[in-house]
Amino acid sequence: MSYKWDDNSLKLVVERHQKSLFALVVYLIGGDKNKAYAIAAAVFAETLRSASPLDTDSALLARLAHGAIEKCRDVTAVPSFDDSDFTGSPPVKIGSLRMIRKSLQSLPFDSKALLLLRDQMHLSYNDIAHVLGISENDARLRMTQTRAKLRKAVEEVVAHGG
Amino acid sequence: MADKMALDCEDIKKRLKPFLEDMLAEDEYQAYVCHLNACEKCKDHVGRFGSLSNQLHDLGDIKVPSDFISTVSFNLSEPVAEVPQTPKEKRQRT
Numbered sequence: 001m002s003y004k005w006d007d008n009s010l011k012l013v014v015e016r017h018q019k020s021l022f023a024l025v026v027y028l029i030g031g032d033k034n035k036a037y038a039i040a041a042a043v044f045a046e047t048l049r050s051a052s053p054l055d056t057d058s059a060l061l062a063r064l065a066h067g068a069i070e071k072c073r074d075v076t077a078v079p080s081f082d083d084s085d086f087t088g089s090p091p092v093k094i095g096s097l098r099m100i101r102k103s104l105q106s107l108p109f110d111s112k113a114l115l116l117l118r119d120q121m122h123l124s125y126n127d128i129a130h131v132l133g134i135s136e137n138d139a140r141l142r143m144t145q146t147r148a149k150l151r152k153a154v155e156e157v158v159a160h161g162g
Numbered sequence: 163m164a165d166k167m168a169l170d171c172e173d174i175k176k177r178l179k180p181f182l183e184d185m186l187a188e189d190e191y192q193a194y195v196c197h198l199n200a201c202e203k204c205k206d207h208v209g210r211f212g213s214l215s216n217q218l219h220d221l222g223d224i225k226v227p228s229d230f231i232s233t234v235s236f237n238l239s240e241p242v243a244e245v246p247q248t249p250k251e252k253r254q255r256t
Contacts, residue, residue, distance in 0.1 A: 045237035119218035
């Protein structure tokens with residue numbers, strides 16, 4: 001069944017989740033913000049067609065994340081980041097953000113998705129398990145392994161001078 | 163239904179290490195994030211610690227184009243948005 005969203009409810013729900021969904025898509029596809037904009041807007045529309053304002057925030061966010069991951073999976077990630085979002089941050093922080101971004105991009109798609117779902121979107125492990133179609137225990141185990149992979153990737157980026 | 167857990171600024175300091183290591187129970191983790199989203203002081207405090215989780219969180223601080231809501235609304239009003247629009251395509255169309 002398709003719910004008819006009024007302007008106010010739609011504005012509220014999009015404002016609440018747009019930043020984390022947009023960021024998820026940007027990092028999954030390698031930084032192309034024009035493409036990310038189109039994908040995120042399409043995911044919102046598709047998800048909201050089968051959602052309603054009565055859905056909990058976390059359930060809606062998990063559904064949005066699932067839609068985004070499915071849409072981004074087949075997009076070839078061509079790293080094309082700029083530093084415009086870091087404007088105003090201290091130089092040391094910009095350096096560390098660049099480094100973590102580069103390290104993240106070196107990971108396989110599913111590893112990136114897992115890290116972004118937890119550390120950017122702050123989904124529960126239960127929701128992450130639903131989004132990725134795995135068990136909660138598996139999600140926790142993979143997260144531990146993926147964090148170790150990211151740590152290693154950071155070390156490699158540092159070793160090669162950032 | 164159980165009440166949603168709430169943490170105060172003191173709780174945030176006490177639970178900093180397990181939060182950074184993703185070792186909090188799920189309800190505590192969600193309450194921790196909820197407090198950080200509402201309290202700039204704690205957000206700044208926790209943000210000073212350069213853990214990988216914090217850095218990934220900071221990466222998500224991306225500006226969303228201001229016309230995003232209207233594009234979602236437009237897509238939602240279409241029967242099926244087969245080809246998603248980029249801002250450039252949208253400008254060309256209008």
